[in-house]
Amino acid sequence: MVFDATELAHLIQTNQLSPLDAVDDTLNKITELNPILNAVTHVRERTDILADITKMPKSAPFAGVPILLKNLGQSLAGLPNTASSRLFKDTIANHTDNYVAALQRAGFIIVGNTNAPEFGFKNITDPSLYGATRNPWQTDFSAGGSSGGSASAVAANIVTLAAASDGGGSIRIPASFSGLIGLKPTRGRVPVGPAGWRGWQGASINFAETRSIRDTAKLLDQLQVIQPAAPFQTPLITPSSSYFLNQPLKSDFKVAYTLKSPVNTPVSADAQTAVLNAVTFLEDQGIKTVEVDNSLPGKELMMSYYIVNGGETASMFAEIERHLNRPMTIADMELTTWVIYQAGKGITASDYSQTLALWDQASFQANQFFDNYDAYLMPTTATTAPAIDAQLIDNATQLKMQHVTELSHQDRLDLVYDFFADSLALTPFTQQANLTGQPAISLPTHIAKNGLPLGIQFTARKGQEATLLQIGKLFEDHAKFKLLDPTTIIK
Numbered sequence: 001m002v003f004d005a006t007e008l009a010h011l012i013q014t015n016q017l018s019p020l021d022a023v024d025d026t027l028n029k030i031t032e033l034n035p036i037l038n039a040v041t042h043v044r045e046r047t048d049i050l051a052d053i054t055k056m057p058k059s060a061p062f063a064g065v066p067i068l069l070k071n072l073g074q075s076l077a078g079l080p081n082t083a084s085s086r087l088f089k090d091t092i093a094n095h096t097d098n099y100v101a102a103l104q105r106a107g108f109i110i111v112g113n114t115n116a117p118e119f120g121f122k123n124i125t126d127p128s129l130y131g132a133t134r135n136p137w138q139t140d141f142s143a144g145g146s147s148g149g150s151a152s153a154v155a156a157n158i159v160t161l162a163a164a165s166d167g168g169g170s171i172r173i174p175a176s177f178s179g180l181i182g183l184k185p186t187r188g189r190v191p192v193g194p195a196g197w198r199g200w201q202g203a204s205i206n207f208a209e210t211r212s213i214r215d216t217a218k219l220l221d222q223l224q225v226i227q228p229a230a231p232f233q234t235p236l237i238t239p240s241s242s243y244f245l246n247q248p249l250k251s252d253f254k255v256a257y258t259l260k261s262p263v264n265t266p267v268s269a270d271a272q273t274a275v276l277n278a279v280t281f282l283e284d285q286g287i288k289t290v291e292v293d294n295s296l297p298g299k300e301l302m303m304s305y306y307i308v309n310g311g312e313t314a315s316m317f318a319e320i321e322r323h324l325n326r327p328m329t330i331a332d333m334e335l336t337t338w339v340i341y342q343a344g345k346g347i348t349a350s351d352y353s354q355t356l357a358l359w360d361q362a363s364f365q366a367n368q369f370f371d372n373y374d375a376y377l378m379p380t381t382a383t384t385a386p387a388i389d390a391q392l393i394d395n396a397t398q399l400k401m402q403h404v405t406e407l408s409h410q411d412r413l414d415l416v417y418d419f420f421a422d423s424l425a426l427t428p429f430t431q432q433a434n435l436t437g438q439p440a441i442s443l444p445t446h447i448a449k450n451g452l453p454l455g456i457q458f459t460a461r462k463g464q465e466a467t468l469l470q471i472g473k474l475f476e477d478h479a480k481f482k483l484l485d486p487t488t489i490i491k
Contacts, residue, residue: 004211004214005065005160005215006218009061009062009065012064012065019109022064022066022109029157030158033489036489038115038133038149040114040115041084041130042112044111049111056104056107060105061107062218062222068150068159070114070147070150070164071084071113071114071149072084074100075096075097075195076093078092080092084115084130087332098191098192098227099163099190099191102190102225103163103223113149114148115149116145120146120165123168123426125149125152133145133148135152137178137484139388141384141452143155145170147174147209149162152174154180154210154211155483155486160215161211161215161219163206163207164182164206165204166434170204171207172380172455173380174209176457177384180483181213181444182441183216183465183469184207185439186464187202187205187232188233189205189220190223190225191223192227192230193227197231198232201308201312202232202437203308203435207219213476216241216472217244220241220469234463241465241466241469244470248470249467252288256289256291257279257377258275259275259379261298261428261429262296265424265425268448274446275379275456277445279377282377296365300358301358303417305434306343307351307352309344311344330402335401339401339404339415340416343412343413359436363437363438366432376458378456379456382425382428384450393419397418400415437462439459443475446482453484
């Protein structure tokens, strides 16, 4: 049967199922389905899992529920922590980070890691170290990225929910492609540290891929935190996210929506239909909707996003070079990573400062937008998932990428935009919420003509996750969610 995490926890708490039985069921599903999906990269030793069961807080809301961590930026002491990079293929985490520790306090039992692209740079999951993760809906297609392994595992019912992270849509994109709920919380909402604190200058944040709104709300309740040491803070949701699920939306609730890509790329008919169907549903519920174009400078923001990616990557590899006592070479990493690294090496402090100022201004404008609207609706992705073997960078561009060190600084930055162009055209709607720090949620409301899922995305003012969850609950309560029946997976 397909349970959400809340129901599975209830079965464990009422002694209808033991934590060991729940873990063994997950391990059996990994054995059965992972050869098909390639969603899981590492499984913990059973003795280590059993030891965690004996130590779990039995009164915690998710006590005994198995969970998988994303193999990128989520560290459990003793578990591989490779970032899907050949450089770190043998790396074992030497500490448990604050986010993972919060999951353990919530009662989750960690059983392993999920696949992700190298350093999370892609919206698909196909690292050379582990290979591509497949979509349980149709295995000839991608599950998305960068939290593709987590999304594939949840969609296939290997686990009821899985840890994920989102630096440019990496929770919401695979949620759209794989038919799941994908919430990106407000910047500063969930634990960070003790090693990394800023996560792409606040653009990246940890959360999860889920199958129910109540799981999403309950998990957010368990993870939300005020950390005095952290660089970003957001007020706690009180009394709780779960409380607001039982409260109606206010009587004058107003939703803006758009069908247009913020970077002027094509939007498929299926994606537009998904939004228009949602608009019709909202109007039927008495909620006012109005079509409003996105006024933020889309291409300029994307260029600024790549500047931060490049700067952070250059900083990361400078530290790796000091640790290894040798320079990095093109053989050390995938070509995409190499080009981002080379572009980042020329970024100045002035470039970086101007970029962050642009993000702050965009955040201000987004906040003003929500003076007039309670939520902003758009497609999560412009299309359904690409084929597993889709070529998203053409041969001529790949050849140019191999010679990136011969280019000027500006040409390197332009090359990053160029080689991401086809990927960005698939997923142009998700990145802005990362730059502004807003919460955003992808809801699995649409099945396209090709039989693949496609999500709709709502964004809201900073701190207003409860609003997004209320909207999600409205769709869920009216049976608008389209979730995969895992018995249909081709084995």
